[in-house]
Amino acid sequence: MTASHLVTLVPSLNDARQHSWGAFMCAENREKKVNGRTIRLLQHDITLLEGVDAFVFYAQHDLRLGSGWGNAIMSRGGPSIQKELDALGRIETCQVVVTGAGELKAKHILHAVGPRFQEANLEAKLKKTVSEVLAQADKAGLESLAIPPMGYGFYGVPLPMTAKVMVDTIKEHLESHKDSKLKDVVICLNDKREIAPFESRLSALN
Amino acid sequence: MERSYKAQKVIDRLGQKLNRQVVGSLVACVHCGNCTDSCHYVLANPDDPTYAPAWKGDRLRKIFKKHFDWTGRVVPWWVGAKSPETDADLEELKDIVFGKCTNCRRCTMNCPMGVDFATFNRLTRGLLVHVGIMPEGVAVVSKDQWELGNQMGVLKEDYIDTVEWMSDELVDEVGDDKAAIPIDKSDVEVMYTINPREAKYDPRTISDAAKIFWAAGESYTMPSEGWDMTNFGLFSGDDELGGTVSRRVYEKAQALRAKKVVISECGHGYRSTLCEGANWAQFDVDFVMESSVQTMLRYIKEGKIKVDKSLNISSYTYHDSCNFARSCGMTEEPRELLNLVVSDFREMYPNRAENYCCTGGGGAMSMTEYTPQRLKSARVKADQLKATGAKVVVTSCHNCVDGLTDLIKHYGLDMEVTQLVNLVANSLLVEKAAEVPEAEHAVSTTLAFAGRTILVVDDEADARRFIATVLEDNGATVLQAVDGDEALQMMRDKKPDLVTLDLSMPGKDGGRVFEEIRNDSELSGARVCIITGKPELRRLIYERPVREPEGYINKPIQEDVLVSNLRRILELTNKAA
Ligand code: SF4
Ligand code: SF4
Numbered sequence: 001m002t003a004s005h006l007v008t009l010v011p012s013l014n015d016a017r018q019h020s021w022g023a024f025m026c027a028e029n030r031e032k033k034v035n036g037r038t039i040r041l042l043q044h045d046i047t048l049l050e051g052v053d054a055f056v057f058y059a060q061h062d063l064r065l066g067s068g069w070g071n072a073i074m075s076r077g078g079p080s081i082q083k084e085l086d087a088l089g090r091i092e093t094c095q096v097v098v099t100g101a102g103e104l105k106a107k108h109i110l111h112a113v114g115p116r117f118q119e120a121n122l123e124a125k126l127k128k129t130v131s132e133v134l135a136q137a138d139k140a141g142l143e144s145l146a147i148p149p150m151g152y153g154f155y156g157v158p159l160p161m162t163a164k165v166m167v168d169t170i171k172e173h174l175e176s177h178k179d180s181k182l183k184d185v186v187i188c189l190n191d192k193r194e195i196a197p198f199e200s201r202l203s204a205l206n
Numbered sequence: 207m208e209r210s211y212k213a214q215k216v217i218d219r220l221g222q223k224l225n226r227q228v229v230g231s232l233v234a235c236v237h238c239g240n241c242t243d244s245c246h247y248v249l250a251n252p253d254d255p256t257y258a259p260a261w262k263g264d265r266l267r268k269i270f271k272k273h274f275d276w277t278g279r280v281v282p283w284w285v286g287a288k289s290p291e292t293d294a295d296l297e298e299l300k301d302i303v304f305g306k307c308t309n310c311r312r313c314t315m316n317c318p319m320g321v322d323f324a325t326f327n328r329l330t331r332g333l334l335v336h337v338g339i340m341p342e343g344v345a346v347v348s349k350d351q352w353e354l355g356n357q358m359g360v361l362k363e364d365y366i367d368t369v370e371w372m373s374d375e376l377v378d379e380v381g382d383d384k385a386a387i388p389i390d391k392s393d394v395e396v397m398y399t400i401n402p403r404e405a406k407y408d409p410r411t412i413s414d415a416a417k418i419f420w421a422a423g424e425s426y427t428m429p430s431e432g433w434d435m436t437n438f439g440l441f442s443g444d445d446e447l448g449g450t451v452s453r454r455v456y457e458k459a460q461a462l463r464a465k466k467v468v469i470s471e472c473g474h475g476y477r478s479t480l481c482e483g484a485n486w487a488q489f490d491v492d493f494v495m496e497s498s499v500q501t502m503l504r505y506i507k508e509g510k511i512k513v514d515k516s517l518n519i520s521s522y523t524y525h526d527s528c529n530f531a532r533s534c535g536m537t538e539e540p541r542e543l544l545n546l547v548v549s550d551f552r553e554m555y556p557n558r559a560e561n562y563c564c565t566g567g568g569g570a571m572s573m574t575e576y577t578p579q580r581l582k583s584a585r586v587k588a589d590q591l592k593a594t595g596a597k598v599v600v601t602s603c604h605n606c607v608d609g610l611t612d613l614i615k616h617y618g619l620d621m622e623v624t625q626l627v628n629l630v631a632n633s634l635l636v637e638k639a640a641e642v643p644e645a646e647h648a649v650s651t652t653l654a655f656a657g658r659t660i661l662v663v664d665d666e667a668d669a670r671r672f673i674a675t676v677l678e679d680n681g682a683t684v685l686q687a688v689d690g691d692e693a694l695q696m697m698r699d700k701k702p703d704l705v706t707l708d709l710s711m712p713g714k715d716g717g718r719v720f721e722e723i724r725n726d727s728e729l730s731g732a733r734v735c736i737i738t739g740k741p742e743l744r745r746l747i748y749e750r751p752v753r754e755p756e757g758y759i760n761k762p763i764q765e766d767v768l769v770s771n772l773r774r775i776l777e778l779t780n781k782a783a
Contacts, residue, residue, distance in 0.1 A: 045362070066346065066349070066750070067345075067346040067347070067349045067350045067353075067359055067750060068349035068350050068352060068353030068354060068359070069353045069354070070349075071350060071354065071359040071361075071750075071753070072353075072354060072359075072361060074753055075361055075753065076361070078731070079727055079730045079731060083727055116338060117336065117337050117338030118212075118215050118336060118337055118338075119211075120211055153349075153352040153353060153450075154345075154348055154349040154352040154353065155338075156336060156338070190353065191450060191453070191454065192457060193450070193453065
């Protein structure tokens with residue numbers, strides 16, 4: 001690949017600040033401080049992010065990486081990640097496991113099994129999953145973490161619900177966990193149309 | 207018994223999805239049976255009433271009557287009103303709407319009451335997908351398209367590498383730097399969008415199209431994202447996926463300020479992007495969209511490119527894709543174009559809007575659990591093909607290419623499948639800026655495999671010998687294995703750069719060997735090119751029990767296809783290393 005394509009492909013968070021491409025968003029309503037820590041929105045390929053300790057993958061119960069982001073993790077990260085997962089077996093909804101990130105830029109991947117396909121108590125389960133992600137991030141001593149729009153897309157969680165639960169839960173966590181080392185929580189979005197619901201939720205925070 | 211949670215969700219969702227058109231179709235059927243014989247599934251299974259369009263339609267109609275129509279509330283026994291009660295009922299419904307219909311809409315044409323069964327078959331698929339009930343292949347492909355932006359899980363770097371590689375090849379071939387394929391160039395006339403199958407397994411269609419754009423002097427670009435014009439939302443019935451995918455194409459076209467989006471030859475991609483997408487996405491499209499068939503035809507008519515039909519020497523017939531012809535009325539342009547680039551064209555009957563489905567439509571290629579019934583229903587198409595007496599079937603749809611390829615193997619027809627873009631490129635008359643001498647070609651091909659070790663796995667000595675000879679002639683060191691166990695051992699001992707693996711071997715078949723390779727931590731990174739025509743391949747590509755193969759080649763093997771495909775795999779490995 002030529003250099004110019006690489007730039008749009010793998011900007012580090014710092015590079016992206018200057019980038020005109022629009023991937024990085026630092027407008028007022030796309031970034032909020034909570035307890036001196038940042039929650040912010042970014043439109044990017046989550047598996048290619050640089051400058052975050054870890055990112056979250058919305059996993060399957062049997063921990064097979066499978067298609068979608070799982071495919072990207074497997075192809076870009078190498079076989080070690082699936083191997084680690086195989087040793088962990090199976091997890092239940094709202095549980096989270098942590099692995100290395102193979103050859104990817106991040107150091108860890110948090111594999112979280114959230115609710116899917118209109119299952120009962122969707123919102124409560126989603127909230128519990130996001131809380132568990134943050135708890136595991138603290139346990140691993142992470143300072144920065146990228147989270148995709150949890151459950152939105154293939155798993156059919158409505159986008160407004162995802163935005164509300166994520167923004168609120170992250171905020172609550174950062175407020176109530178004074179000992180958390182997390183300084184930077186990135187909500188990493190895939191499509192432009194995903195931005196607005198997160199923006200409005202974020203700007204509603206006080 | 208209490209209704210299952212999912213069954214209730216399906217019923218609730220149906221209530222939200224009903225509109226006048228659907229209700230009209232649901233209540234209009236008078237069970238006259240006119241549509242029955244129009245369906246290829248019925249023709250191949252004359253004794254099985256569960257394939258009849260009206261019977262299949264009644265599965266949804268019963269739910270509608272039970273919950274949303276007054277007749278079902280007043281006289282449910284009379285109108286056959288019935289709810290799905292259990293998850294097993296939903297699974298049964300899944301096997302009907304995904305496994306017994308390709309949404310080809312042929313029955314619609316033959317219904318005097320205007321019942322569009324395919325529309326509510328799609329709707330029913332959507333209801334099931336909403337609660338997570340769908341064939342595994344549909345899940346895999348949908349998730350890829352949601353998250354990676356294309357339905358074959360092609361990563362951005364692989365897509366760009368492939369385009370750049372085809373670009374380099376083309377520049378070499380025509381000896382003109384201006385033939386290079388632009389990526390993300392703005393303020394162009396044309397943004398060219400493709401089917402991910404092209405980037406993954408059939409890159410020649412990309413370079414063929416690029417050659418035509420170059421010869422026509424077109425100002426065009428390929429986009430770095432929003433390049434996949436296919437849309438699995440059409441097949442899965444998920445309008446939200448449909449909207450998300452088409453919006454990516456539209457937004458990219460606007461960002462590049464392209465005046466026109468040209469859609470490569472793909473029936474469902476054309477229908478989704480041009481006809482349905484703006485509605486799903488609620489998007490205000492302010493640019494033109496057209497099929498590459500129209501683009502190529504215009505180039506010839508306007509004298510922008512010159513073609514010589516004597517360069518395509520075989521006999522040809524044309525298969526109308528259901529989405530292209532029946533749903534979008536694109537029937538004459540492909541024929542006009544085909545007649546400009548071949549001299550021996552033989553019409554297939556019935557044709558145009560009356561044509562039979564390739565039997566791989568509606569996402570059927572990805573649903574490998576239904577492969578046997580798909581291939582059984584393909585007898586209708588096989589008979590149609592055979593009757594033409596043509597050696598080559600041309601189609602303007604990538605899905606049809608795969609569907610037809612599978613059935614040609616299955617029914618042992620002596621035919622090949624190709625697309626208009628390949629025929630136009632092949633008949634193109636271009637003034638080469640600098641003729642590349644033959645000798646140089648030979649050198650560069652030799653260099654392609656020099657220093658490479660390739661393991662050829664095939665139980666047939668003839669096939670092994672053929673592949674080995676071609677590869678050795680091109681500079682490779684060739685290892686040979688006659689079965690899976692020997693192959694695995696050799697891979698461990700010799701660590702070849704690439705493995706060509708035959709799928710149909712006695713004993714441990716190639717599919718299992720491939721899965722073992724991928725599940726073995728020492729071997730999982732190996733580059734594997736599958737050699738086959740077997741439908742088992744579709745399972746590896748769509749269901750992906752393990753990471754998919756790097757490439758595949760159909761048997762009988764053509765030498766140039768073998769060399770160019772293996773070069774692509776090795777070349778891209780080089781870059782990544
Ligand atoms: S032709 Fe139309 S009215 Fe007759 S059975 Fe078929 S769908 Fe019903
Ligand atoms: S849409 Fe096609 S496959 Fe489906 S019932 Fe009608 S004719 Fe048969």
